[in-house]
Amino acid sequence: MNFFQILSEIEKTDPEVFERFDSRRRVFKHMTGFGKKMTAAALPLAMGSIFNKAYGQTTTSAPSIPDVLNFALKLEYLEAYFYNLGLSGDGTIGNNTTSATQTALRAQMSPNNVTALLKIRTDENNHVNFLREALTKAGATPIAVPAVSQFDFTGGKGSGTGPFAGVFTDAGLFLAVAQSLEDTGVRAYKGGAPYLASNDDILTAALNIHSVEARHAARLRTMRRGGLMNTAPAGTAAGSNPSSSPKSWVSGTDNGGASPAQTAAIYGAGTAPAYTPSGITFPAEDNVTQGGVNLQTALASLNFPASAFSEAFDEPLPVPTVLSIASTFTITGSTFFA
Amino acid sequence: MSNIIKPGEDEAGFTKPLYAPIKRRSFFMYAGATAGVTALALAGCNDDDTNNSMPGMVDVGSGSLGVLNYAYALEQLEAGFYTNLRTGTYYTGLAAGSAEKQILDDLYYHEVIHREFFKVALGTNAIKALEPNFSGIDFNSRTSVLSTAKAFEDLGVSAYNGAGRYIGTDNTGLQYLVIAGKIVSVEARHAALIRDLVTEGSFVDSDVVAIGSTGLEISKTPAEVVAVANNFLMDGSKLNVSNLV
Numbered sequence: 074m075n076f077f078q079i080l081s082e083i084e085k086t087d088p089e090v091f092e093r094f095d096s097r098r099r100v101f102k103h104m105t106g107f108g109k110k111m112t113a114a115a116l117p118l119a120m121g122s123i124f125n126k127a128y129g130q131t132t133t134s135a136p137s138i139p140d141v142l143n144f145a146l147k148l149e150y151l152e153a154y155f156y157n158l159g160l161s162g163d164g165t166i167g168n169n170t171t172s173a174t175q176t177a178l179r180a181q182m183s184p185n186n187v188t189a190l191l192k193i194r195t196d197e198n199n200h201v202n203f204l205r206e207a208l209t210k211a212g213a214t215p216i217a218v219p220a221v222s223q224f225d226f227t228g229g230k231g232s233g234t235g236p237f238a239g240v241f242t243d244a245g246l247f248l249a250v251a252q253s254l255e256d257t258g259v260r261a262y263k264g265g266a267p268y269l270a271s272n273d274d275i276l277t278a279a280l281n282i283h284s285v286e287a288r289h290a291a292r293l294r295t296m297r298r299g300g301l302m303n304t305a306p307a308g309t310a311a312g313s314n315p316s317s318s319p320k321s322w323v324s325g326t327d328n329g330g331a332s333p334a335q336t337a338a339i340y341g342a343g344t345a346p347a348y349t350p351s352g353i354t355f356p357a358e359d360n361v362t363q364g365g366v367n368l369q370t371a372l373a374s375l376n377f378p379a380s381a382f383s384e385a386f387d388e389p390l391p392v393p394t395v396l397s398i399a400s401t402f403t404i405t406g407s408t409f410f411a
Numbered sequence: 412m413s414n415i416i417k418p419g420e421d422e423a424g425f426t427k428p429l430y431a432p433i434k435r436r437s438f439f440m441y442a443g444a445t446a447g448v449t450a451l452a453l454a455g456c457n458d459d460d461t462n463n464s465m466p467g468m469v470d471v472g473s474g475s476l477g478v479l480n481y482a483y484a485l486e487q488l489e490a491g492f493y494t495n496l497r498t499g500t501y502y503t504g505l506a507a508g509s510a511e512k513q514i515l516d517d518l519y520y521h522e523v524i525h526r527e528f529f530k531v532a533l534g535t536n537a538i539k540a541l542e543p544n545f546s547g548i549d550f551n552s553r554t555s556v557l558s559t560a561k562a563f564e565d566l567g568v569s570a571y572n573g574a575g576r577y578i579g580t581d582n583t584g585l586q587y588l589v590i591a592g593k594i595v596s597v598e599a600r601h602a603a604l605i606r607d608l609v610t611e612g613s614f615v616d617s618d619v620v621a622i623g624s625t626g627l628e629i630s631k632t633p634a635e636v637v638a639v640a641n642n643f644l645m646d647g648s649k650l651n652v653s654n655l656v
Binding site: 155185188189192193195196197199200202203259262263266267270271273274276277278280281282283284285286287288289290291293294303304306307308309310311315320321322336350351353363364366368371372375377379381382385386387388389395 | 434453490502509510511512513517520521524525526527528531532568571572573575576578580582583584585588589590592593594595596598599601602603604607608611614615620622623624626627628629630
């Protein structure tokens with residue numbers, strides 16, 4: 074049996090086989106010392122386990138650290154390209170030529186709101202670069218840089234005329250989509266954290282991105298309730314409808330978010346994959362039960378408003394649910410969020 | 412050149428042993444070697460001592476439970492602060508329906524819920540109820556209240572982020588990690604809004620986020636956090652986090 078001949082055969086039908094191995098570096102750890110440690114009889118079994126790991130994403134095994142980092146990188150590309158296309162540049166990381174359309178979008182907002190958006194844009198571009206570096210340092214391969222043409226931020230799957238048509242010409246719509254992306258990111262990092270726990274430094278870095286996404290989400294929500302031209306939006310109280318005038322945190326399910334027909338899933342429950350560690354669940358954002366305790370019932374004597382018990386905790390989303398939400402913004406045929 | 416000691420430093424170095432707190436290890440070394448334990452303890456534990464690891468401090472413990480107790484301690488501090496401010500004239504003077512009243516009400520609800528959640532979750536493993544020291548805060552002053560709120564919220568975010576690594580990787584630990592994640596993002600939302608209220612547009616400024624380079628939050632170690640938090644706790648309630656390693 075020739076191991077490399079088998080790989081070569083697989084390559085004929087799956088050109089990405091080596092990338093699959095490479096992106097799951099742990100596989101090579103299992104191969105280390107093959108000759109010394111394994112008898113010929115054990116080899117077929119060991120190889121079965123190697124292929125199982127290499128093709129793990131399509132089965133039910135938990136994501137590896139590189140898997141989670143590349144998943145996060147995909148979401149950061151989604152966000153970075155969104156802010157780049159709306160505010161400055163041709164979409165790609167590091168391009169800063171501002172077009173007339175981008176100038177016109179900015180003109181619909183107060184200078185303070187534009188400055189805030191540019192800060193968020195900077196962070197997201199830096200997150201892309203940071204994650205690419207972190208993957209490389211971890212001995213893994215970052216995903217290929219996606220083409221900007223792979224995304225359709227109108228949600229039209231490539232038609233450019235989806236439910237968010239005008240997202241880069243209507244500042245209100247731009248903020249609505251921005252909030253949706255950031256709130257999704259916050260839930261996604263939370264859902265990915267358990268799979269990073271075995272590496273302290275990578276876990277800490279991911280947590281340090283997670284909270285920045287939450288700061289972004291809060292600012293976008295503040296701007297949405299304050300109004301586009303407001304120069305001090307934090308001074309505006311939230312209105313009665315969290316969909317159009319949200320608090321800086323998620324209250325219940327926010328009436329389905331900024332555009333309920335498209336965004337309700339962002340605040341809904343996730344479907345736990347079979348590999349999810351026991352006890353970790355993905356309830357909707359209006360959840361009031363934490364660690365098995367219904368806090369609204371247990372702390373009823375506080376006489377707090379019911380909404381406070383859900384607001385006090387954000388909820389995680391599992392990887393597959395996030396991919397499904399994110400694929401709203403890729404074109405038909407794209408496998409980026411597959 | 413570097414060995415030359417300036418007169419000022421020499422003087423400081425000379426007087427140091429007279430008032431510097433005795434570090435934990437040497438403290439116990441002395442304590443174990445003599446019968447005069449009480450006298451030494453009194454000598455080592457003066458009132459304004461902020462060393463992390465002195466007897467009479469509250470040890471949050473180690474591992475997953477240590478992190479939970481550490482979080483519980485910080486939530487006690489935050490909840491105590493938002494409870495106290497409700498009797499100050501700044502808060503009582505806020506108009507019904509105003510943004511600042513809405514925000515401070517929500518923050519009070521959220522932080523009290525966090526505190527009570529940890530108390531229930533920890534059960535008999537919980538540290539005691541801490542006695543805060545808010546004597547440096549003027550609850551009648553908007554500036555004092557909001558700048559303290561900002562400090563607490565930012566501190567909370569950097570503390571949770573920095574402590575995630577000390578949670579165990581067993582199944583229980585992973586569940587705790589997710590719960591801590593559920594809370595820290597709400598703290599970050601608080602921090603962003605309060606910061607904007609204090610200084611418009613400062614939600615990710617460079618004192619909390621490495622905005623010029625990686626775009627990452629600047630997390631803090633437990634030792635860095637309690638060096639600040641202990642200033643807001645009375646003697647006997649100050650935190651020892653030396654076992655969170």
